[in-house]
Amino acid sequence: MPEELHHDWRNLSGLIEATAQRQTIPCRNGRQPPPAWWTFDDITEQAAAAGACTACPVLAQCLAHGVKHPKEVGIYGGLTEKQRASAAREFAKETP
Numbered sequence: 001m002p003e004e005l006h007h008d009w010r011n012l013s014g015l016i017e018a019t020a021q022r023q024t025i026p027c028r029n030g031r032q033p034p035p036a037w038w039t040f041d042d043i044t045e046q047a048a049a050a051g052a053c054t055a056c057p058v059l060a061q062c063l064a065h066g067v068k069h070p071k072e073v074g075i076y077g078g079l080t081e082k083q084r085a086s087a088a089r090e091f092a093k094e095t096p
């Protein structure tokens with residue numbers, strides 16, 4: 001794992017773990033859908049997982065991580081890998 005990705009993942013993971021101590025993080029300690037759905041390939045399960053992200057207290061931070069690292073497997077911030085790759089391209093176009 002590249003150093004920058006490792007660093008960013010440690011930061012996001014720490015935020016998720018700390019927040020999960022007092023709030024619900026759908027992919028970590030939520031009841032439905034099952035946490036495995038965030039990394040499944042099934043489009044229906046991905047959609048359910050992405051929908052659950054909308055209630056996440058760290059949605060913005062997770063989305064920023066996912067767009068910065070679009071090749072990371074699974075749902076980040078409510079977006080699939082394909083959606084994050086598209087968002088990353090759009091962001092790059094808008095950033096001089």
Ligand code: SF4
Nearest residue numbers: 027053056059062077
């Ligand atoms: S935004 Fe979604 S993928 Fe990210 S931590 Fe929250 S529930 Fe998990």
